[in-house]
Amino acid sequence: MRLERLRLRDYRNYPALDVAFSPQINVLIGANAQGKTNLLEAVYVLALARSHRTSNDRELIRFGADFAKIEGTVVRATGSDALELVVAKAGKKARVNRIEQPKLSQYLGKLNVVLFAPEDLAIVKGSPATRRRFIDMEFGQMSAKYLYNLSQYRTMLRQRNAYLKQLKFHQAKDRVFLDVLSDQLAAFGAEIVVAREALLAQMADFAAVIHRGITKGAEDLTFAYQTQVPADRRDSTEAAYQALRELLASHKDREIEQGTTLVGPHRDDVAFVVNGKDVASFGSQGQQRTTALAVKLAEIDLMKANTGEYPVLLLDDVLSELDDDRQTHLLKAIQNKVQTFLTTTSLDGIAREIIAAPAVFRVASGELTAVSGDAAATIATQPRGSDATENAAAALAAARGAAAPATDAVAADQSDGSEAEPDQTPAAPQPGSAPDSDET
Numbered sequence: 001m002r003l004e005r006l007r008l009r010d011y012r013n014y015p016a017l018d019v020a021f022s023p024q025i026n027v028l029i030g031a032n033a034q035g036k037t038n039l040l041e042a043v044y045v046l047a048l049a050r051s052h053r054t055s056n057d058r059e060l061i062r063f064g065a066d067f068a069k070i071e072g073t074v075v076r077a078t079g080s081d082a083l084e085l086v087v088a089k090a091g092k093k094a095r096v097n098r099i100e101q102p103k104l105s106q107y108l109g110k111l112n113v114v115l116f117a118p119e120d121l122a123i124v125k126g127s128p129a130t131r132r133r134f135i136d137m138e139f140g141q142m143s144a145k146y147l148y149n150l151s152q153y154r155t156m157l158r159q160r161n162a163y164l165k166q167l168k169f170h171q172a173k174d175r176v177f178l179d180v181l182s183d184q185l186a187a188f189g190a191e192i193v194v195a196r197e198a199l200l201a202q203m204a205d206f207a208a209v210i211h212r213g214i215t216k217g218a219e220d221l222t223f224a225y226q227t228q229v230p231a232d233r234r235d236s237t238e239a240a241y242q243a244l245r246e247l248l249a250s251h252k253d254r255e256i257e258q259g260t261t262l263v264g265p266h267r268d269d270v271a272f273v274v275n276g277k278d279v280a281s282f283g284s285q286g287q288q289r290t291t292a293l294a295v296k297l298a299e300i301d302l303m304k305a306n307t308g309e310y311p312v313l314l315l316d317d318v319l320s321e322l323d324d325d326r327q328t329h330l331l332k333a334i335q336n337k338v339q340t341f342l343t344t345t346s347l348d349g350i351a352r353e354i355i356a357a358p359a360v361f362r363v364a365s366g367e368l369t370a371v372s373g374d375a376a377a378t379i380a381t382q383p384r385g386s387d388a389t390e391n392a393a394a395a396l397a398a399a400r401g402a403a404a405p406a407t408d409a410v411a412a413d414q415s416d417g418s419e420a421e422p423d424q425t426p427a428a429p430q431p432g433s434a435p436d437s438d439e440t
């Protein structure tokens with residue numbers, strides 16, 4: 001799929017922007033703090049209805065404005081969709097072909113993106129929570145069912161943790177009710193474990209091929225899914241369900257003691273293993289970088305395999321961090337099939353092949369100028385207050401008999417799998433008490 005056109009209004013430092021992009025590589029070049037990342041972020045937000053940089057949507061609204069609007073035309077083999085996301089102080093509203101989507105889960109997946117930024121090295125080196133977030137964002141984009149189960153699991157987890165605390169402080173006594181909560185948690189948890197097992201295996205296969213290519217066959221990458229559900233009980237939801245029920249039952253006393261749920265997929269992790277060793281602990285920085293690149297590029301193949309379309313690739317400041325070899329691999333992986341947006345402060349150190357053909361835009365103070373590239377690339381940055389976008393919005397609002405800025409129809413649905421961090425428990429870990437005590 002590709003993003004044919006993007007329109008912004010009062011998004012970060014963009015008062016108004018209307019730009020058509022190349023279906024292949026779009027290079028955004030500019031000095032620091034000009035709006036390069038903001039532009040990629042806008043595409044990301046259009047896809048996922050949340051930012052990768054902040055959980056506070058208000059930051060997306062241009063200073064002094066009431067709401068931000070992102071509109072994009074997404075073209076797929078099967079047709080095209082006009083996506084629109086309005087971020088107002090009271091909440092978000094999403095529309096597909098002008099029809100409001102009351103549930104985020106109905107909106108997500110219309111535009112699939114893979115973002116690679118320097119901090120993505122944290123996929124390899126960071127905390128298990130970082131990797132879980134990565135996995136969930138990734139799989140959630142491909143599967144509404146995954147997103148649903150995740151959201152249900154998180155809701156149940158919050159309820160069960162709250163009840164465990166009541167039991168701990170003797171505000172509740174009914175252990176049968178705890179068993180009811182445990183069963184429900186296990187049911188949703190089983191769906192997540194089985195999906196993660198299958199999708200991680202599929203992703204690992206893609207990553208291994210890419211990794212072998214980058215290392216010229218010298219290194220072998222595998223994934224190790226780390227979950228408390230035993231390996232031989234992850235291939236059916238029934239088996240995983242029973243395994244989780246048993247785990248919850250056997251940890252019950254300790255869970256009451258600690259007032260929190262100690263077992264389940266909210267504690268999952270995945271280890272990246274290169275030549276038999278965990279690359280986070282034993283790999284060189286170069287090996288970690290190569291692994292992160294292979295994992296990111298595998299996302300592209302995984303999305304293609306599961307949705308029938310390649311996602312849009314967003315590369316924020318990563319190219320100059322990769323050596324020529326890795327750049328060449330990246331290019332091979334995307335050329336002629338993946339629409340790519342890449343930002344850079346300079347064309348130095350970027351492989352010639354990458355910048356030979358694409359559309360190049362210069363970004364300065366929230367405005368884009370086409371520098372080169374195919375004729376498809378056109379831009380209009382309109383003065384605020386008199387632009388077509390605003391007129392259209394006003395007309396649309398009038399037609400609906402509503403005020404122009406959007407309110408919180410979608411925000412109310414935030415728990416829909418895209419909420420920040422509900423899989424974490426606030427209690428501090430007792431030393432040595434949790435089965436994996438690396439976090440809370």
Ligand SMILES: Nc1ncnc2c1ncn2[C@@H]1O[C@H](COP(=O)(O)OP(=O)(O)O)[C@@H](O)[C@H]1O
Nearest residue numbers: 012013032033034035036037038059061062063
């Ligand atoms: N809500 C906002 N309203 C207006 N300007 C903003 C907003 N958020 C960030 N900015 C501005 O955007 C600029 C940073 O843009 P960014 O895309 O991160 O730069 P870069 O080109 O280095 O990637 C800064 O000048 C910052 O002040």
Ligand SMILES: [Mg+2]
Nearest residue numbers: 036037038317
């Ligand atoms: Mg930036």
